[in-house]
Amino acid sequence: MNAPPKIFPPIDRPDATNLDTLSIDPKRKFEVCNDLLDDHDALEAFYEKNGYLFFRNVLDPDSVKEAREAMLAVAADEFGLVEKGDETAKWTGKAYPPGSEEKPCFSGISKRLVSYPRNQEVLAKILGEEPSMVPIVQYRLYPPNGPVTMVHQDGFYSPGIHDYKPLWIPLTPCPREVGGLTIAVGQNHKGYFHNLGKGGNFPIPDDVIDPDSWATVDFEPGDLLVVHPYSPHAGLPNTSDRLRVTFDTRVQSARNPTTFAATVNSVTSDSITLTSEDENVGTVTLSVDPSTYIRVRDPGQKEKFEEFADVTKPGMDLCVVREGDRAAMLRMGSRP
Ligand SMILES: O=C(O)CCC(=O)C(=O)O
Ligand SMILES: [Fe+2]
Structure with a gap:
């Protein structure tokens, strides 16, 4: 289902210039897909064509509030990134240590949000069958001035995982200046852009993705962005005075979890x-x-x-x- 229609030769260009997230200027806005929730064929068609689904205000507000409060408590207690009890998530100036996205202090936050009955219903509609979560979650408390996530395609790093949908969930208001997520719309039909000719994370060259395809939106808590495993996407820079509070995980079939x-x-x-x-x-x-x-x-x-x-x-x-x-x-x- 998520496989590309054709086989594309891998990119192997040791001399290519890498695509820099900071050079991306999203000119497009995500379309709201709420009316596709009750028409699974139309939902899948939109997803395969555009490489994303964007839903406004679909998650249970109590679940979002609970997750926000839990992440802000971790931000205050574990990292000193915000003052205790500051719902506006104003940044104190402390750093978010690299590699903190999977620390045990976050454990349980995403599970609780996903288990709310209304969220289970939404995820079942998005997947077209009973959902279960892929047990990999990245919790992001991203302060102003970095880090930003490099441009990548999730499927490239997850060989063998089929029929899953990546989910990106904002927990505080995330207008452009807070640095949300950007996706290259309709660029999910060309295989992987990652450059095997480079080491490390195999950064994508700067001339293979249509620069006019990048889209984002002013995200609000309760929104849900579904990314396609073949869609190039990246985190935008946070130029505000607040933390960007989000997490991302993946939904898969409960019947046959791979x-x-x-x-x-x-x-x-x-x-x-x-x-x-x-x-x-x-x-x-x-x-x-x-x-x-x-x-x-x-x-x-x-x-x-x-x-x-x-x-x-x-x-x-x-x-x-x-x-x-x-x-x-x-x-x-x-x-x-
Ligand atoms: O939040 C980010 O900056 C990156 C998120 C991401 O890569 C994902 O949701 O797959
Ligand atoms: Fe990703």
Whole structure:
């Protein structure tokens, strides 16, 4: 469903100039898709054509308030980014340490929001079946002057995850100057733009995405942006005096979750046995091979297949992506 219609040769240009998020000037606005919620075929058609869905004021207001208060409490208590109890999220001047997006202090915030019955209904309509969450969440408390998220396509970093929809959720007002999310509309039909000729995160070249395709909007709490796994997108710079308070996760089929949280029971050199609390998964043994994307100790560090059994320990909490009986990805657990 999310696969592109054609195979595109990968980009391999070691000499290309990288696309800089700060050079993006979104000229377009997202269309509001609320009236597509009751027509799933039309919703899918819009999503595949444009590479996004944008819903105004669809999330349960109580769930959004609860999540906002919880994230602002973390912002005050853990990071000193705002004064305790300041609903306006005015920035104190302290830094948000890089790599804080999955810290245990956020644990449970996204799960509670998603579990509200009204939100479950909305997600079921968006997915077209019973939803469950991919257990990977990034909590973002982004102060003025950085960081900004580089331009990327989510699917590129998630081999093996199929039929999921990435969700981006603002919890405080997020007009342009607070730096929301921008998506290159209709640029989800050309495969991956990531440049294999560069190391690191494989940054996208600066001449492959239509510069007039970028769109954003003034986001409000209660809004929901659904990104396409093939859509290039990036975080815009925050030039205000407030924090940008958002989180992002993914929704997938509850009946057949390809991505789940599980604890390692045992490993051999080419297999892993794990137990998940999700009863649709239970205890499973999956094969592990040289193309399994192994990043069990640090999500940013790919492990060698030969070292799999040494670095993967019983008791580790992992996020697993399965393709049939094979592990496509084994990632350090996140804190949904
Ligand atoms: O919030 C951001 O800056 C980036 C979010 C993102 O990449 C996503 O939702 O997939
Ligand atoms: Fe993303």
